[in-house]
Amino acid sequence: MRWLIFGLGAVLLGFVFTSVPAGADERSGPRAARVPEPGSVVIDHQRGEVILSAKVQFPEDKPCINEFGQRVQAFAGCATAAGGDARMAGYFVFLVDVDTETVFEGLMKLGCRPRVHYSIQEGRKRSGLKADTRPEDYLQGDPVVLSVFWQDDDGAWIERAYQYFVTEAVMVDGHQIEKPWTPHFVFHGSGAIHAAATGCIACPCDCPGGIIADNRYPIYDPKPIVRFDMSKAPPVGTQVYVRIRVISSTP
Amino acid sequence: MVRNRFARPIQVAIAAWMCVAGAFGADEPEVVGRHEDNIYQLTFSPDGRWLATASGDDTAVLWDFQTRKPHVTLTHNGPVYSAVFAPDGKRLVTGCGDGHVTVWSVPDGRQLAAIKQHEDAVYIVAFSPDGKRLASGGGNGGGGDTVCRIWNTEDWTVLHRLEGHTMPIYGVAFSPDGTLLASTSRDRTVRLWRLDDGSNRVLEGHTSDVYRSGFSPDGRWLATASQDATVRVWDVASGQCRATLPGRRDPIYGAVFSPDGLLLAAVGDDCRLRLWQVPEFTPVFEERMAREALFALTFSNDGKQILVGGEDTSIYLHRLQDDP
Numbered sequence: 001m002r003w004l005i006f007g008l009g010a011v012l013l014g015f016v017f018t019s020v021p022a023g024a025d026e027r028s029g030p031r032a033a034r035v036p037e038p039g040s041v042v043i044d045h046q047r048g049e050v051i052l053s054a055k056v057q058f059p060e061d062k063p064c065i066n067e068f069g070q071r072v073q074a075f076a077g078c079a080t081a082a083g084g085d086a087r088m089a090g091y092f093v094f095l096v097d098v099d100t101e102t103v104f105e106g107l108m109k110l111g112c113r114p115r116v117h118y119s120i121q122e123g124r125k126r127s128g129l130k131a132d133t134r135p136e137d138y139l140q141g142d143p144v145v146l147s148v149f150w151q152d153d154d155g156a157w158i159e160r161a162y163q164y165f166v167t168e169a170v171m172v173d174g175h176q177i178e179k180p181w182t183p184h185f186v187f188h189g190s191g192a193i194h195a196a197a198t199g200c201i202a203c204p205c206d207c208p209g210g211i212i213a214d215n216r217y218p219i220y221d222p223k224p225i226v227r228f229d230m231s232k233a234p235p236v237g238t239q240v241y242v243r244i245r246v247i248s249s250t251p
Numbered sequence: 252m253v254r255n256r257f258a259r260p261i262q263v264a265i266a267a268w269m270c271v272a273g274a275f276g277a278d279e280p281e282v283v284g285r286h287e288d289n290i291y292q293l294t295f296s297p298d299g300r301w302l303a304t305a306s307g308d309d310t311a312v313l314w315d316f317q318t319r320k321p322h323v324t325l326t327h328n329g330p331v332y333s334a335v336f337a338p339d340g341k342r343l344v345t346g347c348g349d350g351h352v353t354v355w356s357v358p359d360g361r362q363l364a365a366i367k368q369h370e371d372a373v374y375i376v377a378f379s380p381d382g383k384r385l386a387s388g389g390g391n392g393g394g395g396d397t398v399c400r401i402w403n404t405e406d407w408t409v410l411h412r413l414e415g416h417t418m419p420i421y422g423v424a425f426s427p428d429g430t431l432l433a434s435t436s437r438d439r440t441v442r443l444w445r446l447d448d449g450s451n452r453v454l455e456g457h458t459s460d461v462y463r464s465g466f467s468p469d470g471r472w473l474a475t476a477s478q479d480a481t482v483r484v485w486d487v488a489s490g491q492c493r494a495t496l497p498g499r500r501d502p503i504y505g506a507v508f509s510p511d512g513l514l515l516a517a518v519g520d521d522c523r524l525r526l527w528q529v530p531e532f533t534p535v536f537e538e539r540m541a542r543e544a545l546f547a548l549t550f551s552n553d554g555k556q557i558l559v560g561g562e563d564t565s566i567y568l569h570r571l572q573d574d575p
Contacts, residue, residue: 061521063543082393084418084437085459085478090501090520121329121348124288124307195392197437 035241039097043106050106052201052242054094054148056234062091064204066230068169068176070223072207074200076146076162076242078103081191086199088209093165093233094148094242100199103244104192104211107144111248114189114211116140118219120196123208128221137218139188139206143247146185146202146212150240158234159243162202165232169225181226183214187246201242212244280540280567283319283558286312290560291332292547297340299552301358304566305334311345313360323360327353332374332389337404338382346373350396352387354407364407371395374421375463380429384410384446388434390419399423399434401446413444415451422463426487427470435461441475441483443490454485456492465507467515467529474506474515482506482517484532494532498525504546504561510554514571518545518559524569540567 035051036042042051054076063071073091080086081100089095096103116139118126126137149159166181183204190208191198200210205223207213214224234240288307295302301322302314307330313322325331329348336343342363343355352373354364373389385402389395399413399420418437425432432444441454441461459478466473472493473485482503484494496517503519508529515527522545526536543562550557560566 084439087460087478087502124330195394197392 038239041098041102041106043109045110047245048110048248049243049245050103050110052096052098052103052244054096054240054242056093056236056238056240057095058230058236059091059093064226065093065228068167068225068227070205070225072200072203072205072209072220072223073198074203074210074212075165075228076148076201077210078199078201081199082195082197084197086197088198088200092199093228093230094240096201096242100201100211101192103201104189107187107189107211107244107246110246111250112142112144112187112246113249114141114187114193117188117190117193118208119190119194120208123190123219127219129218133218138215139186139190139208139213139219140215141187141189142249144185144187144202144212145245145247147243147245148240149243150234150238152234160232165228166204167227167229169227176225181224183224184216185212186215187212188215201244280559280569282565283316283568284312284314284321284566286310286560286564286566288330288564289562290547290564290566291330292334293549293558293560293566294335295549295552296336296357297338297552301336301340302558302566303334303336303343304560305331305345305547306564307331308564311343311355313343313358322358325353325355325360325362327351329372332372333376335376335378337378338380342404344376344378344385346376346387346389348372350389352376352385352402352407366407368400368409369396371419374419375423377423377425377432378404379425380427384425384429386423386425386432386434388416388420388423388436390416390437392419394418397436397438399432399444401432411446411449413442413449413451415442415453416440418460421461422475424464424466424473426466427468431470431487433464433466433473433475435464435475437461441473441485443473443487452490454490454492456483456495457481459502462503463505467508468510468512472508472529474508474517476503476506476517476519478502480519482515482527484515496525496527496532496534498523504544505548507548507550509550510552514554516548516550516557518548518561520544522561524548524557524559538569540569541565 063069073088076094077092078096078100146162163181168181191210196209198209202212203210286306292305302316311325311331311334327347333346350369371391388399390397397416401411416436422435437460442451444451457477462476464475482496501520506517522541545561548559557569
């Protein structure tokens with residue numbers, strides 16, 4: 001009888017593993033339950049997330065890479081956008097291998113919705129924190145959470161929040177002090193809706209060039225002072241996955 | 252022994268390098284003016300007195316280049332991507348993000364005409380050498396209105412619509428004899444249009460968006476700048492690529508020949524100005540000029556100075572020295 005139970009259990013276990021989609025790692029647990037093949041995305045309705053395939057690159061000499069600065073370009077972005085090469089592809093640390101529009105569509109399919117979106121041109125007109133700044137001067141949309149995961153040399157999965165790689169600096173009494181990066185990311189969709197062609201996914205300021213922005217401040221100004229620490233990222237060329245988890249405003 | 256054997260060649264190489272470095276200048280670039288947003292084009296008037304700049308701050312500015320002071324600011328309803336002087340120097344034409352081509356009187360800055368024929372942004376305008384025609388091109392990020400227009404500059408009507416590009420047009424340039432127009436596009440191609448019959452040749456080779464372009468003064472070469480981090484030099488007669496000049500790995504946004512045709516200059520996303528000697532197309536100078544991406548460059552009419560500008564909104568002047 002005991003052997004029968006064991007045998008049945010083994011069969012059931014085998015069935016569960018063969019049901020996992022191609023590309024999944026059986027040792028990894030839920031963190032990497034499904035990963036996309038290069039050039040495709042996973043849209044997981046149950047978990048409310050989109051997973052993108054990406055490679056790590058070192059955007060040497062670009063702003064905010066290993067030194068504090070301000071930039072509009074995302075740290076994670078697509079190699080292609082608006083039917084061609086992404087203009088900002090050289091700025092990304094995590095270079096995603098599908099176009100921005102595909103990422104946009106994936107988030108939309110999960111019920112994630114943009115609310116205030118602008119072309120770059122219109123965004124410039126609304127730039128800056130001023131006495132007459134209005135709520136419409138901030139890009140708006142459903143909140144999202146980003147993380148990046150990859151396998152180490154031993155095959156173990158490592159996952160880190162997007163914020164993990166970045167440190168922010170603020171001025172206090174004339175001195176620059178460091179603090180954790182605390183962006184507030186929203187899905188505004190502008191880059192795809194207005195065909196900005198930048199390729200940017202998640203920008204470290206309120207910028208209508210991408211599709212997700214940190215909208216703590218109004219468009220473009222002020223920009224948070226941030227530093228991406230390349231030593232926290234996996235080596236250049238590593239296959240990584242960018243997870244975007246949505247907080248959807250639609251059923 | 253080994254040291255002696257190689258000492259002479261090394262000395263010669265160092266001397267040659269110092270000569271080159273001296274000849275092409277090592278001065279710090281001078282800031283000659285500023286905008287409040289990206290600078291997309293810089294152009295000198297034919298007499299060299301005026302400098303026109305096109306900017307994302309919705310203005311084009313006419314500068315008195317001698318005093319370095321803005322003479323008149325031309326206000327638009329969108330980013331100004333292009334500003335060029337007519338060959339007689341009496342008019343300036345701008346191309347704007349709102350789709351307008353606007354004609355201004357020089358030097359008083361009076362608006363003479365503002366015409367909206369493009370459905371999307373106008374990224375580039377260029378006068379024919381005789382000043383009788385103007386070419387304009389544009390589009391939007393994903394495509395849009397990708398028809399190149401040829402205008403009659405007397406009554407500002409559109410004479411021809413050149414259709415062929417499938418993505419936005421970022422650059423147009425007339426050949427020095429006025430018989431050809433080169434157009435460059437996000438569709439990765441360069442098209443050489445014959446203006447007598449509207450036919451065109453497609454020059455393929457760039458592997459990404461092609462930005463601005465420039466003919467050599469003798470019309471033999473066409474240089475094109477691209478997102479693929481190269482400048483390509485095309486033999487205009489054969490349509491063959493004569494040279495592929497690599498930057499580092501960043502997009503190159505602009506490339507122009509010097510007025511005497513002996514130098515080719517380019518700028519791009521790595522903030523550097525690069526010079527190559529013509530016709531060998533050997534690199535002779537490279538220097539970081541700005542803190543952020545450079546979109547535009549132009550030689551002064553005497554070829555002794557180069558102005559560059561871009562994302563950090565400053566106009567930088569670099570002097571080319573005659574003597575080592």
